Amino acid sequence: MTKQGSPGGTNLDPWYDNYADRTAGLSASAVRALFAVASRPEVVSLAGGMPYVSALPDELVTGALERVMRDQGPVALQYGSGQGTPEVREHILEVMRTEGIRGSIDDVVVTTGSQQALDLVSKIFLNPGDIVLAEAPSYVGALGVFKSYQAQVRHVGMDAEGMIPELLLEAIAALKAEGQRIKLLYLIPNFQNPAGVTLSWERRLRIIEIARAHGILIIEDNPYGLLYFDQPAPHAMRSVEEEGIVYLGSFSKTFAPGFRVGWALAPHGIKEKLVLANESAVLSPSTFSQSVITEYLNAADWKGQIDTFRVMYRERRDAMLEALDDFLPEMSWTVPNGGFFVWLTLPEHLDSQSMLPRAVKELVAYTPGTGFYADGNGRHNIRLSFCYPKPDFIREGVRRLSTVINAERALLDTFMQSTPAVMPLDRGVVNPPANIN
Amino acid sequence: MTKQGSPGGTNLDPWYDNYADRTAGLSASAVRALFAVASRPEVVSLAGGMPYVSALPDELVTGALERVMRDQGPVALQYGSGQGTPEVREHILEVMRTEGIRGSIDDVVVTTGSQQALDLVSKIFLNPGDIVLAEAPSYVGALGVFKSYQAQVRHVGMDAEGMIPELLLEAIAALKAEGQRIKLLYLIPNFQNPAGVTLSWERRLRIIEIARAHGILIIEDNPYGLLYFDQPAPHAMRSVEEEGIVYLGSFSKTFAPGFRVGWALAPHGIKEKLVLANESAVLSPSTFSQSVITEYLNAADWKGQIDTFRVMYRERRDAMLEALDDFLPEMSWTVPNGGFFVWLTLPEHLDSQSMLPRAVKELVAYTPGTGFYADGNGRHNIRLSFCYPKPDFIREGVRRLSTVINAERALLDTFMQSTPAVMPLDRGVVNPPANIN
Numbered sequence: 001m002t003k004q005g006s007p008g009g010t011n012l013d014p015w016y017d018n019y020a021d022r023t024a025g026l027s028a029s030a031v032r033a034l035f036a037v038a039s040r041p042e043v044v045s046l047a048g049g050m051p052y053v054s055a056l057p058d059e060l061v062t063g064a065l066e067r068v069m070r071d072q073g074p075v076a077l078q079y080g081s082g083q084g085t086p087e088v089r090e091h092i093l094e095v096m097r098t099e100g101i102r103g104s105i106d107d108v109v110v111t112t113g114s115q116q117a118l119d120l121v122s123k124i125f126l127n128p129g130d131i132v133l134a135e136a137p138s139y140v141g142a143l144g145v146f147k148s149y150q151a152q153v154r155h156v157g158m159d160a161e162g163m164i165p166e167l168l169l170e171a172i173a174a175l176k177a178e179g180q181r182i183k184l185l186y187l188i189p190n191f192q193n194p195a196g197v198t199l200s201w202e203r204r205l206r207i208i209e210i211a212r213a214h215g216i217l218i219i220e221d222n223p224y225g226l227l228y229f230d231q232p233a234p235h236a237m238r239s240v241e242e243e244g245i246v247y248l249g250s251f252s253k254t255f256a257p258g259f260r261v262g263w264a265l266a267p268h269g270i271k272e273k274l275v276l277a278n279e280s281a282v283l284s285p286s287t288f289s290q291s292v293i294t295e296y297l298n299a300a301d302w303k304g305q306i307d308t309f310r311v312m313y314r315e316r317r318d319a320m321l322e323a324l325d326d327f328l329p330e331m332s333w334t335v336p337n338g339g340f341f342v343w344l345t346l347p348e349h350l351d352s353q354s355m356l357p358r359a360v361k362e363l364v365a366y367t368p369g370t371g372f373y374a375d376g377n378g379r380h381n382i383r384l385s386f387c388y389p390k391p392d393f394i395r396e397g398v399r400r401l402s403t404v405i406n407a408e409r410a411l412l413d414t415f416m417q418s419t420p421a422v423m424p425l426d427r428g429v430v431n432p433p434a435n436i437n
Numbered sequence: 438m439t440k441q442g443s444p445g446g447t448n449l450d451p452w453y454d455n456y457a458d459r460t461a462g463l464s465a466s467a468v469r470a471l472f473a474v475a476s477r478p479e480v481v482s483l484a485g486g487m488p489y490v491s492a493l494p495d496e497l498v499t500g501a502l503e504r505v506m507r508d509q510g511p512v513a514l515q516y517g518s519g520q521g522t523p524e525v526r527e528h529i530l531e532v533m534r535t536e537g538i539r540g541s542i543d544d545v546v547v548t549t550g551s552q553q554a555l556d557l558v559s560k561i562f563l564n565p566g567d568i569v570l571a572e573a574p575s576y577v578g579a580l581g582v583f584k585s586y587q588a589q590v591r592h593v594g595m596d597a598e599g600m601i602p603e604l605l606l607e608a609i610a611a612l613k614a615e616g617q618r619i620k621l622l623y624l625i626p627n628f629q630n631p632a633g634v635t636l637s638w639e640r641r642l643r644i645i646e647i648a649r650a651h652g653i654l655i656i657e658d659n660p661y662g663l664l665y666f667d668q669p670a671p672h673a674m675r676s677v678e679e680e681g682i683v684y685l686g687s688f689s690k691t692f693a694p695g696f697r698v699g700w701a702l703a704p705h706g707i708k709e710k711l712v713l714a715n716e717s718a719v720l721s722p723s724t725f726s727q728s729v730i731t732e733y734l735n736a737a738d739w740k741g742q743i744d745t746f747r748v749m750y751r752e753r754r755d756a757m758l759e760a761l762d763d764f765l766p767e768m769s770w771t772v773p774n775g776g777f778f779v780w781l782t783l784p785e786h787l788d789s790q791s792m793l794p795r796a797v798k799e800l801v802a803y804t805p806g807t808g809f810y811a812d813g814n815g816r817h818n819i820r821l822s823f824c825y826p827k828p829d830f831i832r833e834g835v836r837r838l839s840t841v842i843n844a845e846r847a848l849l850d851t852f853m854q855s856t857p858a859v860m861p862l863d864r865g866v867v868n869p870p871a872n873i874n
Contacts, residue, residue, distance in 0.1 A: 069498060267452070284697075
């Protein structure tokens with residue numbers, strides 16, 4: 001007889017009592033249902049992080065597909081190595097060299113998007129209860145992975161130059177005093193998701209030093225690094241530290257996410273385990289996808305194509321900043337020098353999550369800040385994406401958002417005159433300096 | 438300071454002490470290094486399980502690729518749903534109907550090969566120490582996944598009709614008496630990997646009944662079902678039981694593995710968790726790969742193509758059986774009615790693993806039986822694959838193998854005259870009836 005439901009019998013899943021403990025850490029986003037609504041064409045979505053793949057000329061892809069079938073045929077259709085093809089790993093080295101990284105193809109593991117690299121690193125390092133340090137806020141998909149292995153995330157505060165080394169030292173000291181085991185320091189140094197800020201070169205060096213001193217492995221996640229707007233980001237942390245960093249990269253933003261090709265560059269011992277974990281998870285990453293990437297990078301002017309993306313995304317970033325200046329001059333936000341995201345801070349008595357249904361009713365969608373914290377913070381923050389809608393739509397989206405925010409403020413001002421005006425400040429939230437508002 | 442090595446300082450990985458407990462369960466195959474040698478063209482490999490993709494006409498693939506780019510362009514290049522596209526899930530239902538399965542597209546989750554479906558099911562169900570019941574022998578890649586989640590595998594004996602229900606009942610009773618928690622029953626009912634046998638219809642029904650009575654979820658893994666030779670396999674177990682089975686399917690053997698598209702068909706509550714686990718692991722399965730499969734199934738005579746595969750693999754199976762009859766008449770082996778594998782039983786004093794280097798020296802490779810057991814059994818078994826080499830090469834491979842086996846027997850007969858002639862019988866090994874030798 002299969003076991004029936006949860007205590008009280010309200011759960012209809014007959015397998016409810018059979019799940020692994022870690023499965024409690026898998027939860028659907030609170031805003032998932034709403035996003036289904038938000039995908040209607042009349043809604044301006046400033047919510048997703050989808051690259052604008054229509055800016056990739058069709059003929060660059062079809063050319064690569066033709067060459068794959070002509071030159072690689074049966075090999076591209078077959079199973080491959082659990083580490084990925086040597087050809088695509090060579091190209092990955094070439095891509096990483098543009099950010100100052102030197103390595104060997106032996107140290108690269110190709111994965112099903114860099115999300116899977118993050119999953120595999122987590123799988124091989126995280127015992128239940130282990131600590132992962134991450135920026136405050138941090139990438140929602142990474143927080144989900146850490147949780148799925150029953151690790152605990154502790155956020156470390158940032159400012160406009162990224163994670164603050166002194167706060168990192170404080171967090172480490174406090175956790176060690178509690179007897180916690182800190183395993184990983186997860187960072188998105190360039191054009192961070194969701195905060196849009198970039199870790200300065202001085203801080204990169206300082207944080208590497210701190211991590212080394214405390215035996216903490218750094219995960220340097222860098223999907224957006226090549227998509228800078230005004231000046232290139234500082235070199236990767238991996239360019240100056242090899243043994244203490246697993247570097248994650250992706251073709252999802254510089255080429256196309258539909259092929260699901262990402263990678264990890266890891267110290268030798270870790271790489272060996274990542275390959276085994278990859279084989280266990282998927283046998284081998286898609287040979288066909290890797291062949292397409294290889295042929296694209298072989299023949300196309302991929303650096304020129306990235307320039308095209310950079311110009312396009314910069315225009316969209318500019319449209320968003322201008323619209324914020326025009327429509328929400330009293331708010332504060334970050335000014336990204338690359339990537340896809342602006343992080344908006346609302347007045348402290350506004351709640352971005354409860355406001356979302358009203359925003360969708362006004363035909364604009366965004367991502368509430370709470371998803372980017374493992375500790376319940378982020379209620380008066382919003383992540384705004386400028387990657388997908390065209391500039392006019394971005395402007396219109398921000399205008400609609402301002403309508404919602406202003407109505408919300410007026411409503412709350414009326415009702416809150418007799419309640420305390422200030423809610424507790426979120427810990428570690430980005431506080432942009434006054435001059436970047 | 439990162440921690441240095443293992444006790445005694447012999448391990449050079451500075452992160453050695455930081456890995457998760459489960460990472461101890463990730464181990465490279467003992468024969469991996471040898472297989473690198475065995476991939477030389479002069480070696481006849483009867484070792485791998487690679488489908489013969491060259492039998493898939495190029496124009497069927499290039500036609501699908503052209504239609505993907507023409508009709509789906511930016512959508513195929515973009516991120517997609519964590520559950521997979523509705524279009525490919527519709528086609529998956531159509532494929533499953535040929536084995537008697539009815540379901541809704543809501544119940545299908547598309548994965549990065551069915552290996553990943555197995556990984557995700559294991560992730561959501563298996564706590565360290567939990568028991569998975571599996572055939573003896575069973576698929577090496579499944580044993581690896583279970584081990585990577587620190588589960589214990591208990592094998593249940595088979596004969597020419599598949600897993601023996603009485604032995605299953607005995608195993609369950611013994612495990613329950615030990616206080617063990619049995620979570621999953623993993624089965625490959627059709628043309629099993631590695632044993633090549635098929636679970637009879639009567640036993641399917643009996644095993645479903647037993648699993649239901651004991652609250653054990655069945656994983657029905659069916660990559661080879663449509664590749665039958667003489668008569669179709671019995672209908673899937675999932676055709677008569679819905680709530681107690683997660684069914685796994687794959688396009689790797691009926692189309693091409695290079696796209697990495699497999700799926701799970703699961704009861705509602707489990708499906709919900711699989712989607713979340715899939716999103717956590719890879720965000721979404723490759724939209725491009727799913728689009729290619731969709732366009733292939735839309736336009737090509739895919740059933741006719743499977744017939745082509747069936748005829749080709751049957752010819753190879755026949756070549757192998759004939760060669761075994763001619764060159765190794767004193768051995769016993771299974772006679773598969775589909776799939777890729779024959780399971781050969783050597784005289785009990787021969788060790789298939791220690792014999793492998795000599796076989797490779799004679800330019801033939803195979804997979805030793807030990808990989809297919811979690812408990813050290815299988816030393817005098819060999820898995821022979823007939824899927825990849827052409828019939829002449831299969832015959833030559835078996836001839837070379839017979840040379841190695843006969844030399845080994847002669848050698849051991851000389852040295853073992855003064856030692857006990859019989860080593861302990863492996864538990865649960867396939868004992869084919871005399872008439873199928």
